[in-house]
Amino acid sequence: MSPLCLLRALTFGALAMLAAPAHAETLDKVTFGTNWVAEAEHGGFFQAVADGTYKSYGLDVTIVPGGPNINNGILLVAGKLDFYMSANTLKSFDAVTNNVPLVTVAAIFQRDPQVFLVHPNPKVTKLEDLKPLTIFISKEGVAGYFQWMKNEFGFSDNKVKPYTFNAQPFLADKNSAMQGYVTSEPFVVEKQAGFKPTLILLADYGFDGYSTLIETRRDLIDKKPDLVQRFVDASIIGWYNYLYGNNKPANDLIKKLNPEMTDDVLANSVAKMKEYGIVDSGDSLRDGIGAMSEARVASFFDKMSRAGVVKRDIDFRKAYTLQFVNKGVGLDLRSKK
Incomplete structure (x- = not known):
């Protein structure tokens, strides 16, 4: 995820939040692992x-x-965590492919924040315009969304160079594009290089997978569905309050756990999540944050299987459940502005 935090990644492992209530014995203890600092x-x-x-x-x-x-995904599988923040729907398909009993119970990001950054150029304004450029992409990106780009838009492997989460090769080559998250890398480039890069969001071109998922084990769903529902509902409320309310309590906690984080980076990320509808757009406008639909997952599976990213014969419906979402939780908290 965001290389902003790579400057000094947390090395003391799993840090517990010091937020235990006074009467903790009356509460259900839950552990939730994120996929980055x-x-x-x-x-x-x-x-x-x-x-x-x-x-x-x-x-x-x-x-x-x-x-x-730190691999919190493995800890979830091993039963050391109750929930995990998985990166995207492709990860959910991988779980099905490998017979790992994990299930997505909510999709916090309605739009995948994956973008390409480009040097300002009036001739490069859309995805297809990237074809003549050198493109810096990570190994994971090449194995995932780039296969879709090849299948759907005719991109070629011979223009790809490895992306190592370092913007310098991109900055040095005006005829290049670099992968990133709309919430992070563009801000870094603008501060370092003094120009505002052109952004091409893959979600605008049909890359319609969900991102930042809440994932859990199938046995927890079967044994404690009420606990799963409460965690999903409370997380949704948390996201409404973070986007539209006073998010200082959360930001203070983020900075405590990640001392390299700064207020300007936090403010930029929140602004971009709102501007691009990353969290709250599409189905979430009607069904609430965390919304998912069968049609949307089926559409993404079809694209990824045609691109050869996932096997056509897996039962992708095992990757998720709609049991805990689409209930309109928190809709009254959305900003009216």
Whole structure:
């Protein structure tokens, strides 16, 4: 995820949030692992801890930050965590492919924040315009969304160079594009290089997978559906409050857990999430944050299977459930502005 936090990644492992309520014995203890160090892209979860939302739902939640040397996804599979913040729908399909009993129960990001950054050029304004350029993409990106770009838009491997989460090769080559998250890399480039890059959001071109998912084990769904529902509902409320309310409690907690985080970075990330409808757009406008639909997942699976990213014969419906979302939770908290 965001390389903003790579400057000094947390090395003390799983840090518990010091938010245990006074009567913790009456609450259900829950552990939730993120997939990176604390940042605004996880803000709603931190908000629900910091402002007492989880507590009001009868939960004593400990958030376990991820990082470059921490694999919270494995801890979820091993039963060491109750919930995990998975990156995207492709990860959910991978779980099905490998017979891992994990299920997505909510999709916090309605739009995948994956973008390409381009040097300002009036001739490069849309995805197809990137074809003549050198494109810096990570190994994971090449194995995932770039296969879709090849299949749908005719991109070629011979223009790809490795992206190592360092913007300097992109900055040095005006005829290049670089992958990034709309909430992070563009801000870094603008500060470092003094120009505002052109952004091409893959979601605008049909890359319609969900991102920042709440994932859990199938056995927890079967044994404790009420706990799952309360965690999902409280997380949704946390996200509404983070985006549209006073998010200082969450940001203070994020900075405590990640000392390299700054107020300007947090403010930029929140602004971009709103501007591009990353969290609250599409189906969430009607069904609430976290919304998912069968048609949307089926559409994404069809695209990824045609591109050869996932096998056509897997039962992708095992990757998710709509049991806990689309209930309109928190809609009254949305900003009227």
